Amino acid sequence: MKPTPPTDPVVLKGLSVLVIEDAWQVAKALKGLLEQYEIEVIGPVATATDAKRQFDIRKPQAALVDVNLKGELAWDLIDHLSENGVEVIITTGYPQLMTKTRAPIVHLQKPYPAEELLSALSDIARRR
């Protein structure tokens, strides 16, 4: 595991993140977590369709995508988002998932510690 860059609450503030997660508990927790850092949470949404809709409406800066959404893999969605300038972080429970996207994305293995997520988001925010 590479050393995680520090979480930077300053930069996180105001970052808009689209949360796509089909487990409510997790989605809720994520929302709670991110809102703690004053991140603008779009969603959470459980399906790719909803996610696309939300994207069209709110144009988030980043997206946190659970790859396995209700049984379907969200590669198309990820590609779509990435092509449209969204920084994508994907989360998955599957071990060693073979990515089907060329987009430079961050992988997070469930369960992941909050710091990992936050640092990744910080990273994204900094780049923005």
Place this chain on the structure above:
Amino acid sequence: MEHVTRERMHAPSLQDRVWYSAVEPTAIGLAVGISYFLAARLSLLLLTPTDGVAVFWPAAGVASGTLIALGPRAKWPVAVGVMSATITANLLGDRNIASAIVFALANAGEALFAASLIQRSFGENFGFESVRRVLSFVAATLIACACAAVLATSGVLLFHNQGATAFGIWLNWSLSDAMGAITVAPMIIGAVHAFRRRPEAVEILEGTLALAALSVVSAVTLSASSHHWFAISPLCFILPLLLWLAARTRPLFAALGVFVVAIVVVWTTTFGIGRFGGESIPDAGRVDAARTALLIVSLCGLVFASLFEERRQIEGALAESNERLRLAVDGAHLGIWSLDLTSGRFENDARDRAIHGHDMGAPPTTRARARDYIHPGDLDDLDSQFREAARSLENCSIAYRLASTAGSNSGRWVALEAAVRRDANGRALSLIGVTRDITEQRNLHNALQKEEQRFRELLNALPAAVYVTDAAGYVTYCNQAAVDLWGRRPVFGEDRWCDLAQFYDCNGVPMSVEHCPTEIALKQRRTTRNLEAILERPGGKRIDILPCPSPLHDATGAFIGVVNMTLDISERKRAEKALAERNMQLDLAAKVALVGSFAFDVLAGQMTISPGYATIHGLPEGTEQSSRADWRARVHPDDLPRLKLHLEQTIAARRHDHYCDYRIVRADGEVRWIEARSHVSYEGDRPRIVGTNIDVTRRKLAERALSERKMQLALAEKAAGVGSYAYDAGSVMMQITEGYAALHSLPEGTTDALRSEWKHRVHPDDLGWIEDLSRQSFRDRREEYGIEYRIIRPGGEVSWIESRSFISYSEDGKPQRVTGLNIDVTERRRAEDHQRLLVAELDHRVKNVLATVSAVSASTVRSCNSMQDFVTALDARIRSLASTHELLSNRGWQGLPLDELLRRQLAPYAAQNNVHIKGPRVLLDAEAGQALSMVLHELTTNAAKHGALSASAGHVFVQWRLQNTSTDGGRLMVNWREADGPMVKTSGKSGYGKSVITELIPYELGGKVDYRFASAGVRCRLEIPAGFVTDEQKSGLPLNCSPANLRAL
């Protein structure tokens, strides 16, 4: 001499002899009689006037002459003639019969006596060839006359009274007869000789001439009176002429001359003319003179004639012998030479000169010169031989070479024979001899010797023993091989063939000499052949032989011995024995190997069989014949029609080769398979089938077992989805099994396929790396590698193939043959994928659960005030999750029955009857089940804390139903109603539990929740889309999770 040499012998021919035997005696008798009579008459005319004495009695000569000339066979004719003539003459002469007879006897006897005397001494064919003969003749005549005269005298005395004395008469008689005989007989003898050996015309002429001269001269001289000068000595003239006659002609003419002179003398004497007729001489004297003259003249004449005749004969003989010699010498191509030892003078004839190459014009005349022509190397030998001959006075013979001069004489050989001529003292005077060119002979001799040598060498080189015996059986020659055979060298001429060894017949029984082929050839003169025998040497060693004796005959056909060529057949015998053994082994092997042969005569319906055949067909051992009927009976009835048909077809098509296999049923009931190969020959009118039978039962059974096994294997392959293939590297075709065909959906029964076809079947994504790998494997000389790839069946479905290839390489590294196994692993892969999926899913779920737990705990902590509360609440939630999982797990993740779920959730609080669950049997899938379970947990927890379950009187009613709507496929409505619980306070707190109840189902399931705090109690209506309701059969996998969407390594 010339006359003599040119005469030819006139031998009496058969005709003559016949004439002699038949006509002769009569003719002779007649001739003699007449001549005698005439001669007698003549003589009587010539009696002396005074005494009446016949000077000579020519008749006597006629008689004895004839008899002497013709030989004893004329005995009787002459005697008869003489006697009859004498009697006649005497009777005519006026003498009495008695005296005539006496005189006849006397005359005849005289002739006979004289002739017999002559014949006794000189045999037949008396002639005046020598003085001795002449004198003998005279003597014989005188004796005979004397004896006859005695008889005549007695006759005279008895019958005639004459005044003369007995002695006088006897003397007279004998003398006149003698004279007569002497003068006349030679004439007749000569005449007969002349008849036999005709004189030549020249001789006759000369003789006649001389005779004529003689007659004239004698007549003249003898009859001339004394005052003629030539009358003084008539003999001076007569004798030369006589001499001439004697010298130049044969005795006949001399005899004739004598006779002529005799006649003249007698005439002159009788008639008193001339010399012998002078008056001065008394009668008696005159007669004596005449007789003397006659005698002398006759003697001289005859002697001269005989001398000359003798000489002539000698000369003739010499000439003849010379002639013969010349012929012989000429014939033998001999040259004649002579060498005078004292003077060294050398003489030779033309042929000798030719032989030696002497210069014809100037031949060598001295020994020294002659020596020049002789090869120097041989001169010493020549000289020594001559010296030896001269010393020992014996003949010598030498062969020498000629000196080579200008090449003409080179290599020429001459053979010389020399005889020594010596003088009275025995000293060698000269050498005479003959030479012969023997070059040819020598060359021939050399060649012959070489031939003989070659022949001997050839004989010796012959591997067969050859020996020759004479007619008695003694060995006269043998070659080296014979010596080797006998073990010793026989002594030629001393050892008999049968002494050299003992003989036995080919079975080892001793053979007596009489039965040996050589003895048969010797004694019976016939050949024996093909009789094998055994020869035993004295040492005991026995050898197998084949004698081939033949009788030998020389050029005249006489039997001279036997030649025997004996072959040593030991090797052959050994080979025969080995062959017999081999044959036996072969028969045995054939029997053991169950191979038999037969020869079938179609017309006779019989076959000759080998021991192997008998064994195969279960016939008794030793059977050599079998009939077609027997064979038919043995053939298995099921195979017989097919067999018959096949054979008929073969024969109809006049094919020569016939092959078939069929079963037979042996006598013991056992069934055997026979493979028969035959050759049919149609020649002539007797078709024959010759062939072999092999018992192939074991093989057939094995084949059957094998083919069954193969079929089983093929089936197994097919069933197992396994196929195999093989191909030669570089070949476009490969051989495949049924399994392979089935695997690749090729038509059933395909055994060969194009490799390019396979390439078309391979999934395009896989073809590239497969070919790379294959090439690399070849390069690395890998003998084995395995790959998995996809093929696309004709129907479009994809199958996974696991392929294992085995490669064999040649010496230089080139791949030779590839064999391989293909297994359809589609199912396996599917199962593997399925398993992978399951595992992955499991992972996912676990991770999800953990994430959920993490989230739940995070959320719980926010809504709890104390650690204890937190732990209690978290624990309860986690237990709820666990319980749900347990439920799912029990049912194989195939769905959660709603009633079970409710019961479980409410179980901790369910007392007597405060929980009422009612609804149809409904299964929720895992997702909905879990979601609902969490919601129900919260509801239950709330009810337990503040609601109906917190009081003992409270009730919870849960009812549900499925509602089918046309628009969205239906829903599941679950109704939660609490009653009789404590008063509901509207707790404004939006706790975690509330959010769970109200948000979870809409979020995760897309359903609706209506959560109300009614005055009677909490009411919650849940709506779940019917899609989350499963059947019993569906798997626990999420609906949309299919392998195609997952990619896992």
